[in-house]
Amino acid sequence: MRVSRRNFVKGAAVGAAGVAAAFPQLYIKDHGQAWGAKPWIYKDGNVKVGLLWSQTGNLSVVENDSTQVSLFAIDKLNAEGGIAGKQIEPVVVDAKSDIKVYSEKMTQLILRDRVATVHGSYTSASRRAVMPIIMKWNHLYYYPTCYEGRECMQNIINTGPLANQHSYDLVPYMVKNFGPKVYLVGSNYIWPKESNKNVKVWLERAGGEVVGEDYVPLGGSEFSPVFNKIRQQEPDWIMSTVVGDSDIALHRQFLQEGFKSDKMPIAALTTGEIETAAMGHEAGAGHFLSAPYFQDLKNPTNEWFVDAYLSSQYGGGGVTHYNMEETYLGILIWKKGVERALEEAGGDWEAITPRMIRDVSGNWNGQGPVGLSDEESPEGKVWIDPDNFNIWLKPKIGQCGSNGQFTIVKEAPEHVGPDPFAIYPERGVCKADGLHKPDGTIQKDVL
């Protein structure tokens, strides 16, 4: 058989028609309800909240857990009486690990489902794809994952560590214990690159040096060329911002190449309990992770959280990891925001807007920003920064043991604040109303 160009075009057209017939939502634009003064929360309805994660595709490895833990948190809140007596109604959509679908589903959640808030995304790519839509409708997004910062938007609350909180402790710790020479390996997209810019700043302060830097494609699983260069450069440790399934291949091949984690450990920002379970305990043992949360944290709230989650109908994944915990915090913090908004609106549910929930989560009525106490948050006390609406937390460094669980080797003595422009001071300072630039002007919605 030969595939001529004409035949191929024909085939492709047939294929496209088939796809179009099978997925009409791809091209039928939303012509649901007109935009208007309709309330976001009805007096006699539930509080609707959108959950925008991927249940299918390569991102589903992590994002499926995010959906499950969100549903777990919502169940918990509903069982405790909901928000001021109102039940929370989750609207779960599947973003199919496709950036375009994130945008489409976001529009659908806002315009058709009219949710009061959306929680979602694991990657910076999908966050950056949906934020223009969120800002267009002056809506509200909760992003629960570590990210690079350098943004200052008025419609988002983040519950994961920023780059400045994430590697701030890790880099000096590794330089002190293993040596100054570091090799940077990352996945090829924005977060690893921005994150490594921070790493380089901290490295300079700690007296370290970068001996090599490499990025592999997302989903790539071939690290032998990188390890060849690592062998040549002989770094003291490896800084990894490799994410997802690639991360598992990285650790397995590290072991197969004959490297030893006590001689040249990998310090990672995302290698959590899901990954160490899948790479095999031998491959994970001895490496380091910086995160605000570990499943093995010893405190009553976390012990309750791990037990309750894993024994619930949502706990099929078998582990709790930092990203799930940050997602859980996002739902709890959002609930407190809605309670304040209700008070701000004088008890009138229908007057609450998404933006109002965000604004009252900062400094409001002299009550300070919303936060969670040691009894509510598995990682310990956290609160929202009233200026940039990221989260104050205690970064922790864990070393993976031979059972796939992490032992805390260092915990920051104090809470570390989020600073989205930590390594870009010339850009200005992020405040609640926008980015205050050095020339005195205020720029809103800096994406």
Added chain:
Amino acid sequence: MSVHDFWTPFALEPFISALIIGLSLASIWLVAALGLTIIYGTMGVINMAHGEFIMLGAYITWVLQYFLGFPWLLCLPISFVIVAFIGWLVERGLIRHLYDRPLDTLLATWGVSLVFIQSIRLIFGGEPQYIDTPEFLSNVVQIGFLNIPSMRIFIFGMALVLVGLTWALLYKSNFGIQVRSVMQNPQMAASFVINSSRVYGLTFAYGAGLAGISGSMFSGLKTIFPDMGLGYVVEAFLVVVTGGGELFGSLATAGIMGEMFSVFSYFTNDTFARFVLFVLIVIFLRFRPQGIFTPSMARR
């Protein structure tokens, strides 16, 4: 970024390591492409589910090991047999109705691939799975300054064995003669009392089985999750198309691609090497769409 950050200067020892790594990459791509060489190259079926046959092979290995405690090496032939059987079912149930509409096989097998991915996700969940490999395959073999993981040596050896077996089957056995005659002219072959539908079924099954065993092998090196097939199918198609759909075309292409990728990524970096390699393949196919080796005989 200075030039020096981008360009790694030449040094003999790591360069020789890079050449060895190129061989390893070539063997991985070749193993991934071997089944497709049969199914697409010989039978002309555009099998979009090829990556999912690889994924099934990996999952079968995982199931055998995790639930039944089979040793890893024993899982390889078993997953060959099981995936070959699944392939045979797909051919009997679906593909055989489409031989006179080759482009429709593209859509049909794409559908099959979605069914496989979602079934695996429904049954085992979306999280990555872990497979234990034998101790002697988790080591590194040191020869002078060279450090070669034994798993990569194993895959390289298996690639040669599988190519040898496939060559013997296609060109040295009675069944191979039947396959080649049926692919050239089914009516003529039928008049020589060759059961062509049986030959189609077995050939497809063999191709699927090869994908299954490759998935088993990759399970020791790479990550096992429902969407893992996507990571192999692009390279597999490139190898087969650039190789002209012939067994030795695939062998040569995989070798050249592996070495080029490894050498480029030694001097520059992984991302740039991939970019250069794909651009070169597009240019090559523009001027030589029939691939490196032109099929020596008339095809269907």
